[in-house]
Amino acid sequence: MRASAAVEKAGVPTVSLVCDGFIRQGAAIASGLGIAALPIARIPGHVDSQSASDLERNIVDYTLGEVLTHLTQPTANAQAEQQAKSDGTLIEGTFAEVNDYFMRHDWSDGLPIVPPTREGVDAFLAFSDDLPERVIGTLAPSGCEATVHNVAVNGVMANCRPEYMPVLIAIAEVLADPNYGVEHSGDTTGGDALIVLSGPAVQRLGFNCEEGALRDGYQANSSVGRFLRLYLRNVARSLPGAADKCTFGHTWRVVLAEHADAARSLKWPTLGEDHGFLPTQSAVTIARFTSGGTIGSIFGDDPQTIADYLADGLVRHTSWELIFTVGFAPGTYCPMLIVSPMVARTLARAGWDKARLRQELFARARLPASKFEKYIGLWTNFVPGRKTLTEIANSGRAADVFAHGDDPHRVVPIVAKPEDFMIVVSGDPNRSNAYALASNGMHGYPTSRLVRDG
Amino acid sequence: MSEHRYRALWPGGASAVTLVQPAARPRSLAGKRVGFLWDQMFRGDEIFPLLERELAKQFPEIEFVSEAEFGPTFGGDEHAVIEALPMKLSALKVDAVISGIGA
Numbered sequence: 305m306r307a308s309a310a311v312e313k314a315g316v317p318t319v320s321l322v323c324d325g326f327i328r329q330g331a332a333i334a335s336g337l338g339i340a341a342l343p344i345a346r347i348p349g350h351v352d353s354q355s356a357s358d359l360e361r362n363i364v365d366y367t368l369g370e371v372l373t374h375l376t377q378p379t380a381n382a383q384a385e386q387q388a389k390s391d392g393t394l395i396e397g398t399f400a401e402v403n404d405y406f407m408r409h410d411w412s413d414g415l416p417i418v419p420p421t422r423e424g425v426d427a428f429l430a431f432s433d434d435l436p437e438r439v440i441g442t443l444a445p446s447g448c449e450a451t452v453h454n455v456a457v458n459g460v461m462a463n464c465r466p467e468y469m470p471v472l473i474a475i476a477e478v479l480a481d482p483n484y485g486v487e488h489s490g491d492t493t494g495g496d497a498l499i500v501l502s503g504p505a506v507q508r509l510g511f512n513c514e515e516g517a518l519r520d521g522y523q524a525n526s527s528v529g530r531f532l533r534l535y536l537r538n539v540a541r542s543l544p545g546a547a548d549k550c551t552f553g554h555t556w557r558v559v560l561a562e563h564a565d566a567a568r569s570l571k572w573p574t575l576g577e578d579h580g581f582l583p584t585q586s587a588v589t590i591a592r593f594t595s596g597g598t599i600g601s602i603f604g605d606d607p608q609t610i611a612d613y614l615a616d617g618l619v620r621h622t623s624w625e626l627i628f629t630v631g632f633a634p635g636t637y638c639p640m641l642i643v644s645p646m647v648a649r650t651l652a653r654a655g656w657d658k659a660r661l662r663q664e665l666f667a668r669a670r671l672p673a674s675k676f677e678k679y680i681g682l683w684t685n686f687v688p689g690r691k692t693l694t695e696i697a698n699s700g701r702a703a704d705v706f707a708h709g710d711d712p713h714r715v716v717p718i719v720a721k722p723e724d725f726m727i728v729v730s731g732d733p734n735r736s737n738a739y740a741l742a743s744n745g746m747h748g749y750p751t752s753r754l755v756r757d758g
Numbered sequence: 759m760s761e762h763r764y765r766a767l768w769p770g771g772a773s774a775v776t777l778v779q780p781a782a783r784p785r786s787l788a789g790k791r792v793g794f795l796w797d798q799m800f801r802g803d804e805i806f807p808l809l810e811r812e813l814a815k816q817f818p819e820i821e822f823v824s825e826a827e828f829g830p831t832f833g834g835d836e837h838a839v840i841e842a843l844p845m846k847l848s849a850l851k852v853d854a855v856i857s858g859i860g861a
Binding site for chain 1 (some may be wrong): 761762763764765766767768769770771772773774775776777778779780781782783784785786787792795797798799800801802803804805808811812813816830831832833836837839840841842843844847848852853854855856857858859860861
C-alpha cells in the first residue's frame, strides 16, 4: 500500500491486489499514507493455500473485474476519525464511565486505564524539559504526530509514574525512527516489541532486573511495557483487526532491565554501551521478537559446552525468521540472548567477553543449508522460485558466508555476522539459565535512544 | 456521596498528513501502459502473468512494464524503491499501476 500511495501521489492511478482478510487493513492505512482512499482489488481467500488452478480461477473470474473497475472509475473518499474537543478533553465522567468510553472507542487495551486528567498529565510533563507540543515524529500507519503531550497522556493511562517520563519519551523517539520500522508493527506473524532499559535509570526508577525479569509484577517494568502498546494503539493507530493484522501475537512485553552491576563486575558492556552510550547514560533499545524460550539449567563451567547449549537454544527458536538473514531484508535478523548473571560470570571467569561469546555463537549457531532453504523457500515461499542460498548470495541478497559451496548438508549461520547477536545480562543472579529470542528483522529493527533524565 | 468525575484527555495525535485525492482515472485501458509493482511476496510471479494475459485479450493495444523495472516494493530496499517510483513511472510513461500482493 505504501508503494500505491506514492504512485497515486505521482498522479498515476493504481489498484492494489489484496487477499481476503486484509481489505480492512488496506483501508485503515490509506489515510495515514496521505491518500483519501486507495483502490483495492480483492483476491478471494488467501493465495498461500490455493492450488494453481484455484488461484487462476479467482484472479480471472473475480480480481480481474475489480482491477478494471478501479483503474477506470473514481474512488470513494475516506472518513475522518474521531478527534478531541478543542480543549483536548475526550470525555468527562466517573472512573467507570471514562473506562467504558475509552474501550468502546478503541482507545484502551481492554484493561482499566488511569483516566488521563490534565493534572495527571502535567505531573508527567514536569519530568521533561521538552515543550509539551514538541513533535517527536510521525508514526505509521496513522500518519499522526507523536508529541511529548500525548506521550504523557498514554503514560498516565498505562499506570506509569511521572518520573518515568524521560524513558517514555525515548520510547516514542525510537518508534518515530525510520530505522525501527514502526509501520510493520501489524505484520501477520505478530512479533512483539521488547524494550530493553540500560544504565542508571534501572535502579533509580525501580525497574526489576533480577528474579522474574520478563514477568509482570513490578510497576516500572509492567507499566512502561504497557505504555508502548497503548501508544502504538492510540497514536500509531495499530488496532487489532484493522492496521494490526497479527495472526496470534502476545500480550505486551514488560521492560527487560539490564543488570548493570553484574555486567560491570564482569567488565561486560551493557546493551546500551554496545549501542554507543556511556556507562553513566541510560538508554532504551527496542526490537521486535517473534518467539522465545528458556535455555534451562546450564550445567558446568566449560565455556565451550555452555556456548554449544546457548547456540542450540538460539537455533531452536529460529525458523522462518531466517528470511531476515538472507532474502528480502538481508542482515536484519538480530536475535537476543539474555544470560543470567551466573552464566555470564561463568563465561567471564573463563576469559570470555561479549565479543568472544558472539564469535563463538556465530561459529556454533548453525543449521544445514537444506533446512535453511526450506524455511525461506519450500515451506514459506518467502523467496519465490526455490533459490538456493548460493544463488541468493550470488544475487547480492545474502552475506558471503552463505555462498561457500553447494553442499546442502553444509552448515550455515543463522545470522549474517557475529555482531547481529544481542546479548543482555539480566534475571535471577543465582540461577544458571538463559533465554533466546527470535528477531523480527526489519519489522522492528533494534533501535536505541538516550534517556534524557538529567 | 457523589462519585469523583474525571475530565479525560484525548490520547491520540493530530494527523500530520495532507490527504490528496486518488489520481484521475482513464476511461479505458485501451492503448495504455500498465506497470506492475511487486513486494516479492504471495505469488505475484504467478498472478501478474494471468492479469497480463487477460488484459491483453480485452485491450490488444495495451502495453506492460515489468515489476523488475522498479525493484521490490517491500524489504530492505523498499524506501529507496518507493522514493524512485515517480521518476521511473514518468520515464517509462506508465499510465496505470497494478501493485501487490497484500496478504
